[in-house]
Amino acid sequence: MKNGSPIRWGILACGGIAEKFADDLAFVKDGYLAAVSSRELSKAQQFASKYGPDVKAFGSYESMVHSGEVDVVYIASPHGLHHEHTLLCLNAGIPVLCEKAFAINSKQVAEMIQTAREKKVYLMEALWTRFHPSMAKLLEILDSGVIGDVIHLMADFGFKADYIPEARWFNPSLTGGSLLDIGIYPLFISKLVLGLPKTIKASATFAPTGVDMNTSMIATYESGATATLFSTFAAKTDTTCTIYGTKGKIHIHSRFHETKGITLELEGEAPQFFETERLGWGYSYEAEAVQADLRAGKLENDWVSHQHSTEIMALLDEIRRQIGLKYPNE
Ligand SMILES: NC(=O)c1ccc[n+]([C@@H]2O[C@H](COP(=O)([O-])OP(=O)(O)OC[C@H]3O[C@@H](n4cnc5c(N)ncnc54)[C@H](OP(=O)(O)O)[C@@H]3O)[C@@H](O)[C@H]2O)c1
Numbered sequence: 001m002k003n004g005s006p007i008r009w010g011i012l013a014c015g016g017i018a019e020k021f022a023d024d025l026a027f028v029k030d031g032y033l034a035a036v037s038s039r040e041l042s043k044a045q046q047f048a049s050k051y052g053p054d055v056k057a058f059g060s061y062e063s064m065v066h067s068g069e070v071d072v073v074y075i076a077s078p079h080g081l082h083h084e085h086t087l088l089c090l091n092a093g094i095p096v097l098c099e100k101a102f103a104i105n106s107k108q109v110a111e112m113i114q115t116a117r118e119k120k121v122y123l124m125e126a127l128w129t130r131f132h133p134s135m136a137k138l139l140e141i142l143d144s145g146v147i148g149d150v151i152h153l154m155a156d157f158g159f160k161a162d163y164i165p166e167a168r169w170f171n172p173s174l175t176g177g178s179l180l181d182i183g184i185y186p187l188f189i190s191k192l193v194l195g196l197p198k199t200i201k202a203s204a205t206f207a208p209t210g211v212d213m214n215t216s217m218i219a220t221y222e223s224g225a226t227a228t229l230f231s232t233f234a235a236k237t238d239t240t241c242t243i244y245g246t247k248g249k250i251h252i253h254s255r256f257h258e259t260k261g262i263t264l265e266l267e268g269e270a271p272q273f274f275e276t277e278r279l280g281w282g283y284s285y286e287a288e289a290v291q292a293d294l295r296a297g298k299l300e301n302d303w304v305s306h307q308h309s310t311e312i313m314a315l316l317d318e319i320r321r322q323i324g325l326k327y328p329n330e
Pocket residue numbers: 013014015016017018037038039040043076077078079081099100101126128168174180181
């Protein structure tokens with residue numbers, strides 16, 4: 001990364017989320033899409049062509065990572081491959097923003113973090129929601145104490161995924177299942193509001209491929225609060241989050257992980273709606289956070305720190321242990 005020059009982003013894997021992230025780099029100041037890579041050169045070329053003639057296309061992830069053309073890589077492969085692809089970048093000295101779920105399990109996450117620290121290279125999990133203006137508003141309301149003590153949090157995330165056994169959502173070898181894919185968002189918001197649970201209990205039902213279709217979780221906290229969390233690939237659910245306090249409640253509107261608004265309802269008062277900004281798809285905020293960290297010479301982000309990702313993965317491991325979900329590649 002040259003001092004003063006805009007930061008050159010490279011995208012590893014040209015799938016669905018990669019396209020949204022690439023779209024949103026247009027909102028990012030001081031950085032731009034420099035290169036994309038795919039297992040097939042023609043796919044990378046087609047993807048790159050949508051973002052202008054100067055975006056370089058590579059026919060393998062390795063060739064982009066070692067090209068000298070990128071300052072930071074956004075990893076957008078299926079989560080079962082995040083560990084391998086993160087190590088590829090870190091070992092080449094290239095900073096990484098890696099999609100969630102960060103990897104398959106805690107062992108892989110520990111190796112990724114250890115490598116980042118040994119090589120002194122930046123690494124962050126792409127928990128984009130944390131950087132949305134809506135989360136700053138949520139924390140402002142919570143910190144003001146207006147809703148009193150938080151008693152309960154409810155959050156769900158569900159959509160109806162086409163049942164294709166080989167596809168990422170259902171394929172065990174691509175680490176399919178609703179928990180790691182979208183159940184991570186209810187877990188994330190519960191952790192942001194209530195911290196780590198004292199206990200967590202989970203139950204799941206499964207798709208014919210053996211990965212979880214529906215996962216329900218119940219958590220308790222030292223404060224006395226509880227949370228109910230849910231993820232599914234079988235139905236479109238509200239995908240909201242409601243936080244109940246002793247003096248009122250906060251409702252994060254659908255879909256809560258990319259919301260544009262929050263309603264505060266205090267006892268005896270009319271509900272107040274707060275509109276919150278979301279530029280584009282909502283991915284520019286995390287990209288700007290990464291850029292600010294890189295400019296400041298940091299090796300991890302303060303909000304989505306290595307410890308944060310370690311704690312989220314430990315919860316995912318424990319939930320999978322309880323529901324009996326193991327992946328073939330772990
Ligand atoms: N933050 C968010 O809002 C959000 C939303 C959706 C997904 N995600 C995360 O982003 C990651 C990718 O999700 P996606 O929906 O973009 O998936 P996707 O559309 O299936 O794209 C994944 C890409 O990974 C590459 N890949 C490498 N090895 C592969 C293999 N063996 N099988 C299939 N693909 C392989 C492919 O790119 P090439 O063919 O170009 O190599 C493929 O297009 C997941 O970890 C997911 O959890 C995050």
